[in-house]
Amino acid sequence: MAKRESGTVSTRGIGVPKFNQEMLAATIAALAGITLVWTFSQPAFPVPVLIAAGAVFTVSIVMVIRLMMDPDSVRALQSDAMLQLASSMIDAMGDGLTEEASQEVCELLLPNTSAIAVALTNCENVLGYAGYQEAHNPAGIAIRTSATHECIRQGKTLVLLAPEEIGLPIPVEQSRIKAAIVEPLFVGGRVEGTLKFYYRDPRKITETQRSIAHGFAQLLATQMAAVEMETQRKLATSMELKMLQTQINPHFLFNTINTIASFIRTDPMKARTLLREFAVFYRRTLEDSTERISLARELDQVQRYFNFELARFGDARLAFEVDTSPALLDMMVPPFLVQPLVENAIKHAMPSEGKLTITVKADADGDDVVIVVSDDGVGMSEETCANITQVESSTGLGIAVKNVHDRMIGFFGPDAQMVYTSVLGEGTQVTLRCPGCAKAPTSSAASASAGAPAAAEGAAQSAEKTARNNATVAELAELVAQVSE
DSSP: OOOOTTTOOTTTTTOOOOHOOOOOOOOHHHHHHHHHHHHSSSSOOOOOHHHHHHHHHHHHHHHHOOOOOHHHHHHHHHHHHHHHHHHHHHHHTTTTHHHHHEEEEEEHHGGGOOOOOEEEEEBEEEEEETTTTTGGOOOOOBOOHHHHHHHHHHOOOOOOOOOOHOOOOSGGGSSSOOOEEEEEEEEEEEEEEEEEEESSGGOOOOOHHHHHHHHHHHHHHHHHHHHOOOOOOHHHHHHHHHIIITOOOOOHHHHHHHHOOOOHHHHHHHHHHHHHHHHHHHHHHOOSSSSOOEEHHHHHEEEEEEEHHHHHTTTTEEEEEEEGGGGTTEEOOTTTTTHHHHHOOOOOOOOOOOOOEEEEEEEEEETEEEEEEEEEESSSOHHHHTTTTTTTTTTOOOHHHHHHHHHHHHHHOOOOOEEEEEEEETEEEEEEEEEESSTHHHHHHHHHHHHHHHHHHHHHHHHHHHHHHHHHHHHHHHHHHHHOO
């Protein structure tokens, strides 16, 4: 395969790059011009030299103009400029549509359009603004134009040819903005923000400007979706690791084994029950990697986990209560939705003296289901509670809490909520709102029917997994026996 040299565009039928041809013609024209000037400066200038230099200069200038005006050359230059701009925008959005990235994108777009200002927003605030009245539109301020709110609501491109249609917050006569293009940014079928171009004259909004606005809006939306997919991939990976590390981490494993071993001598029947329950718990932990499970199964796993901690600390230190409407037990939820919150309560809320009571309640609120996990433990300060979803949280809660929050958004949509409230010395309450989950049981039936083909396809794998889990349980039993000796 012949190698293609980068950075050159060949003319039709000529192997010399067009860039070099333009430079050669310009150089010849410059030399001919210098010759003309030198010839005219001589007292007795030679006419043949003057004619030759003039002819060469004229032909060179014509060649330069022809090469520069060639449609292929113009398109190549425009395409190269747009590709470089797109590449710079993608680089700027490496971490998503942050305020810093949005400001950089606006500054990149402004000189490449006829607009006097360019803005980027999410659905609530301005993220970036460059151009006219930039100082009056800092990042973080609320969206002020009615057209932007309308674009977000309708999810349609708006081409506004009058300042009254834009809905500026200042009087029309005081603003140089007379027209605008507002493009919605779609990510996953929902509007996540807008890209806006403001113009001083409606006649500036040509088909070219509309194409530029629409094209760059699509590019931004695609990059936002790519960042979101990468975030979800990292989240899925970290969640899988978190399930293995949190649910069956070495500390929990060894504490449970030591607890079972201590009961072998004092209460053999209880030791047998705990070992059997631990086997079930371990098996469920490995198997509950499906998309959704019933709330009843999730609460059953939470109760099983709590029983091990109760055996370890005793009923004088721990208590667990569940208050759930029977009609909600078939509701489908992502696995490990409640258990990390109960585990956090035991790890971080237990007082140095006295008893910790953890309560899980689930009830319908209209079409929504509200799950509340509360405790009467040590509580948290306002600052700690406000930063609870940060992974780097010094309390160690950040990873688990953020995983639960992000997985709720992924399963139930952007309207899902997780609210932490806490009073230092009195306790903590976590409220999970699952929108639309209290509607008719058709949702559960649909989820179940949707999962049937997947269950059928994984039958062989399930059998293999069961055999592997049974072998693991046998090893655990042997390990308990060794510890008890």
